[in-house]
Protein backbone atom coordinates (compact mmCIF):
# COMPACT_ATOMS: atom_id res chain seq x y z
CA UNK A 92 0.00 0.00 0.00
CA UNK A 93 0.98 3.60 -0.57
CA UNK A 94 0.19 6.41 1.86
CA UNK A 95 0.46 10.17 1.81
CA UNK A 96 -0.26 12.46 4.77
CA UNK A 97 -1.04 15.98 3.53
CA UNK A 98 -1.04 17.58 7.00
CA UNK A 99 1.05 16.51 10.00
CA UNK A 100 2.78 18.61 12.67
CA UNK A 101 5.93 16.54 13.14
CA UNK A 102 7.52 19.52 14.90
CA UNK A 103 4.95 19.30 17.72
CA UNK A 104 6.59 18.59 21.08
CA UNK A 105 4.70 15.29 21.33
CA UNK A 106 6.28 14.01 18.08
CA UNK A 107 9.61 15.72 17.51
CA UNK A 108 11.49 13.59 20.06
CA UNK A 109 10.69 10.41 18.13
CA UNK A 110 10.46 11.86 14.66
CA UNK A 111 12.93 9.41 13.11
CA UNK A 112 10.97 6.42 14.36
CA UNK A 113 7.67 7.99 13.27
CA UNK A 114 8.98 8.58 9.77
CA UNK A 115 10.61 5.16 9.38
CA UNK A 116 7.47 3.31 10.48
CA UNK A 117 5.52 5.39 7.95
CA UNK A 118 7.94 4.60 5.12
CA UNK A 119 7.97 0.93 6.06
CA UNK A 120 4.17 0.85 5.75
CA UNK A 121 4.35 2.48 2.31
CA UNK A 122 4.48 6.16 3.26
CA UNK A 123 5.50 8.33 0.28
CA UNK A 124 5.09 11.91 1.41
CA UNK A 125 4.22 14.17 4.33
CA UNK A 126 3.38 17.86 4.28
CA UNK A 127 4.35 19.60 7.51
CA UNK A 128 2.44 22.88 7.95
CA UNK A 129 3.57 25.66 10.27
CA UNK A 130 1.51 27.54 12.83
CA UNK A 131 3.84 30.28 14.14
CA UNK A 132 7.33 31.71 13.77
CA UNK A 133 9.24 28.90 15.53
CA UNK A 134 7.14 26.27 13.82
CA UNK A 135 8.10 27.70 10.40
CA UNK A 136 11.76 27.17 11.19
CA UNK A 137 11.10 23.68 12.54
CA UNK A 138 9.03 22.70 9.50
CA UNK A 139 11.70 23.83 7.06
CA UNK A 140 14.36 22.00 9.11
CA UNK A 141 12.34 18.79 8.94
CA UNK A 142 11.93 19.18 5.19
CA UNK A 143 15.69 19.50 4.87
CA UNK A 144 16.32 16.44 7.03
CA UNK A 145 13.83 14.04 5.46
CA UNK A 146 13.31 13.44 1.72
CA UNK A 147 9.62 12.74 2.01
CA UNK A 148 8.81 15.80 4.17
CA UNK A 149 7.78 19.08 2.57
CA UNK A 150 6.84 22.27 4.42
CA UNK A 151 4.30 25.05 4.20
CA UNK A 152 4.88 28.28 6.10
CA UNK A 153 2.40 30.59 7.74
CA UNK A 154 0.65 31.78 10.89
CA UNK A 155 -2.31 29.86 12.33
CA UNK A 156 -5.38 31.96 13.19
CA UNK A 157 -4.86 31.12 16.89
CA UNK A 158 -1.60 33.08 16.85
CA UNK A 159 -2.58 35.76 14.35
CA UNK A 160 -2.04 38.41 17.03
CA UNK A 161 1.69 37.51 17.02
CA UNK A 162 2.14 38.10 13.28
CA UNK A 163 4.36 41.18 13.41
CA UNK A 164 6.55 42.57 10.63
CA UNK A 165 9.51 40.39 11.59
CA UNK A 166 7.26 37.37 11.19
CA UNK A 167 6.27 38.43 7.68
CA UNK A 168 9.88 39.22 6.73
CA UNK A 169 10.96 35.74 7.78
CA UNK A 170 7.98 34.10 6.11
CA UNK A 171 8.88 35.78 2.82
CA UNK A 172 12.46 34.49 3.11
CA UNK A 173 11.32 30.96 3.86
CA UNK A 174 8.91 30.99 0.91
CA UNK A 175 12.05 30.97 -1.27
CA UNK A 176 13.26 27.66 0.22
CA UNK A 177 13.24 24.73 -2.18
CA UNK A 178 11.05 22.41 -0.12
CA UNK A 179 8.52 25.04 0.92
CA UNK A 180 5.55 24.21 -1.32
CA UNK A 181 2.76 26.35 0.06
CA UNK A 182 1.39 28.83 2.56
CA UNK A 183 -0.21 27.55 5.75
CA UNK A 184 -1.80 26.80 7.86
CA UNK A 185 -3.84 29.97 7.69
CA UNK A 186 -7.49 30.80 8.13
CA UNK A 187 -10.06 31.55 10.81
CA UNK A 188 -10.93 29.83 14.09
CA UNK A 189 -14.02 31.18 15.86
CA UNK A 190 -14.27 28.18 18.17
CA UNK A 191 -11.36 29.23 20.37
CA UNK A 192 -11.02 32.90 19.38
CA UNK A 193 -7.42 32.93 20.66
CA UNK A 194 -6.89 36.04 18.51
CA UNK A 195 -9.54 38.72 17.89
CA UNK A 196 -11.59 37.97 14.78
CA UNK A 197 -10.67 41.17 12.95
CA UNK A 198 -6.97 40.39 13.52
CA UNK A 199 -7.47 36.81 12.30
CA UNK A 200 -9.09 38.12 9.13
CA UNK A 201 -6.39 40.72 8.47
CA UNK A 202 -3.52 38.24 8.94
CA UNK A 203 -5.32 35.62 6.88
CA UNK A 204 -5.66 38.08 3.97
CA UNK A 205 -2.05 39.21 4.15
CA UNK A 206 -0.96 35.59 3.84
CA UNK A 207 -3.40 35.01 0.97
CA UNK A 208 -1.74 37.98 -0.74
CA UNK A 209 1.64 36.29 -0.40
CA UNK A 210 0.28 33.02 -1.77
CA UNK A 211 -1.15 34.91 -4.75
CA UNK A 212 2.14 36.72 -5.37
CA UNK A 213 4.14 33.50 -5.23
CA UNK A 214 1.51 31.37 -7.04
CA UNK A 215 1.55 28.87 -4.18
CA UNK A 216 -1.33 26.80 -2.79
CA UNK A 217 -2.66 27.42 0.72
CA UNK A 218 -3.58 25.09 3.60
CA UNK A 219 -6.76 26.50 5.13
CA UNK A 220 -7.82 26.01 8.74
CA UNK A 221 -11.46 26.95 9.29
CA UNK A 222 -13.39 26.18 12.44
CA UNK A 223 -16.87 27.53 13.05
CA UNK A 224 -16.02 30.26 10.56
CA UNK A 225 -17.06 28.78 7.25
CA UNK A 226 -18.94 31.77 5.86
CA UNK A 227 -16.18 34.30 6.65
CA UNK A 228 -13.52 31.88 5.39
CA UNK A 229 -15.42 31.46 2.17
CA UNK A 230 -15.86 35.22 1.72
CA UNK A 231 -12.10 35.77 1.99
CA UNK A 232 -11.21 32.85 -0.31
CA UNK A 233 -13.74 34.17 -2.81
CA UNK A 234 -11.80 37.45 -3.07
CA UNK A 235 -8.85 35.44 -4.40
CA UNK A 236 -10.86 33.32 -6.82
CA UNK A 237 -8.82 32.43 -9.89
CA UNK A 238 -5.58 33.46 -8.17
CA UNK A 239 -5.22 31.10 -5.18
CA UNK A 240 -6.32 27.51 -4.59
CA UNK A 241 -5.42 25.02 -1.90
CA UNK A 242 -6.63 22.57 0.71
CA UNK A 243 -9.52 22.83 3.13
CA UNK A 244 -7.57 20.92 5.77
CA UNK A 245 -9.44 18.63 8.19
CA UNK A 246 -12.60 19.73 6.47
CA UNK A 247 -15.39 19.88 9.05
CA UNK A 248 -18.26 21.66 7.29
CA UNK A 249 -21.38 20.51 5.50
CA UNK A 250 -21.67 19.19 1.97
CA UNK A 251 -23.54 22.39 1.03
CA UNK A 252 -20.55 24.48 2.13
CA UNK A 253 -18.09 22.03 0.56
CA UNK A 254 -19.67 22.65 -2.84
CA UNK A 255 -18.84 26.34 -2.53
CA UNK A 256 -15.17 25.60 -1.78
CA UNK A 257 -15.04 23.08 -4.63
CA UNK A 258 -16.42 25.76 -6.97
CA UNK A 259 -13.48 27.98 -5.99
CA UNK A 260 -11.10 25.17 -6.94
CA UNK A 261 -10.24 23.92 -3.45
CA UNK A 262 -9.47 20.36 -2.38
CA UNK A 263 -11.13 18.74 0.64
CA UNK A 264 -8.82 16.95 3.05
CA UNK A 265 -10.30 14.40 5.44
CA UNK A 266 -8.88 13.45 8.83
CA UNK A 267 -9.65 11.43 11.98
CA UNK A 268 -13.14 12.81 12.72
CA UNK A 269 -14.57 11.03 9.66
CA UNK A 270 -13.90 7.75 11.51
CA UNK A 271 -15.81 8.82 14.64
CA UNK A 272 -19.10 7.07 15.34
CA UNK A 273 -21.11 10.28 15.62
CA UNK A 274 -19.78 11.60 12.30
CA UNK A 275 -22.62 11.81 9.81
CA UNK A 276 -21.97 14.86 7.68
CA UNK A 277 -18.31 14.05 6.91
CA UNK A 278 -19.05 10.64 5.33
CA UNK A 279 -21.67 12.44 3.23
CA UNK A 280 -19.08 14.99 2.09
CA UNK A 281 -16.52 12.26 1.33
CA UNK A 282 -19.10 10.30 -0.63
CA UNK A 283 -20.20 13.25 -2.78
CA UNK A 284 -16.89 15.02 -3.37
CA UNK A 285 -15.29 14.52 -6.80
CA UNK A 286 -12.44 12.01 -6.63
CA UNK A 287 -10.05 14.50 -8.19
CA UNK A 288 -10.51 16.88 -5.23
CA UNK A 289 -10.02 14.51 -2.29
CA UNK A 290 -7.00 14.40 0.03
CA UNK A 291 -6.28 12.63 3.32
CA UNK A 292 -4.30 13.72 6.35
CA UNK A 293 -3.79 13.04 10.04
CA UNK A 294 -3.23 16.54 11.52
CA UNK A 295 -0.88 14.68 13.88
CA UNK A 296 -0.60 14.82 16.84
CA UNK A 297 -4.29 15.84 16.93
CA UNK A 298 -7.53 14.21 15.70
CA UNK A 299 -6.45 10.58 16.10
CA UNK A 300 -8.73 8.26 14.11
CA UNK A 301 -10.56 5.22 15.41
CA UNK A 302 -9.26 2.69 16.57
CA UNK A 303 -6.55 4.79 18.23
CA UNK A 304 -8.78 7.69 19.31
CA UNK A 305 -7.43 9.14 22.56
CA UNK A 306 -3.80 8.33 21.71
CA UNK A 307 -1.28 10.64 20.05
CA UNK A 308 -1.79 10.73 16.30
CA UNK A 309 1.00 9.95 13.81
CA UNK A 310 1.25 9.81 10.00
CA UNK A 311 1.01 5.99 10.01
CA UNK A 312 -2.63 6.35 11.05
CA UNK A 313 -3.58 8.12 7.82
CA UNK A 314 -4.52 4.64 6.60
CA UNK A 315 -7.57 4.58 8.89
CA UNK A 316 -8.78 7.85 7.43
CA UNK A 317 -8.18 6.61 3.88
CA UNK A 318 -9.95 3.34 4.61
CA UNK A 319 -13.01 5.17 5.87
CA UNK A 320 -13.12 7.49 2.85
CA UNK A 321 -12.72 4.50 0.51
CA UNK A 322 -15.46 2.61 2.38
CA UNK A 323 -18.05 5.39 2.08
CA UNK A 324 -17.19 5.72 -1.61
CA UNK A 325 -17.39 1.95 -2.07
CA UNK A 326 -13.98 1.74 -3.71
CA UNK A 327 -10.70 -0.04 -2.88
CA UNK A 328 -8.42 2.00 -0.63
CA UNK A 329 -5.59 1.45 -3.14
CA UNK A 330 -7.62 3.25 -5.85
CA UNK A 331 -8.42 6.06 -3.44
CA UNK A 332 -4.73 6.51 -2.63
CA UNK A 333 -3.86 6.50 -6.35
CA UNK A 334 -6.29 9.38 -6.75
CA UNK A 335 -4.81 11.18 -3.74
CA UNK A 336 -1.35 10.79 -5.25
CA UNK A 337 -2.53 12.34 -8.53
CA UNK A 338 -4.24 15.18 -6.67
CA UNK A 339 -1.08 15.93 -4.69
CA UNK A 340 0.93 16.00 -7.92
CA UNK A 341 -1.47 18.48 -9.48
CA UNK A 342 -1.67 20.77 -6.45
CA UNK A 343 2.02 20.55 -5.49
CA UNK A 344 3.94 20.05 -8.75
CA UNK A 345 7.32 20.52 -7.05
CA UNK A 346 6.72 17.85 -4.41
CA UNK A 347 8.56 14.61 -5.26
CA UNK A 348 6.96 11.58 -3.66
CA UNK A 349 9.12 8.59 -2.73
CA UNK A 350 9.15 5.76 -5.31
Ligand SMILES: [Zn+2]
Nearest residue numbers: 184220244245
Ligand atom coordinates in the same frame (compact mmCIF):
# COMPACT_ATOMS: atom_id res chain seq x y z
ZN1 LIG B 1 -5.73 23.27 11.53
Ligand SMILES: [Zn+2]
Nearest residue numbers: 098128184294
Ligand atom coordinates in the same frame (compact mmCIF):
# COMPACT_ATOMS: atom_id res chain seq x y z
ZN1 LIG C 1 -2.86 21.51 11.63
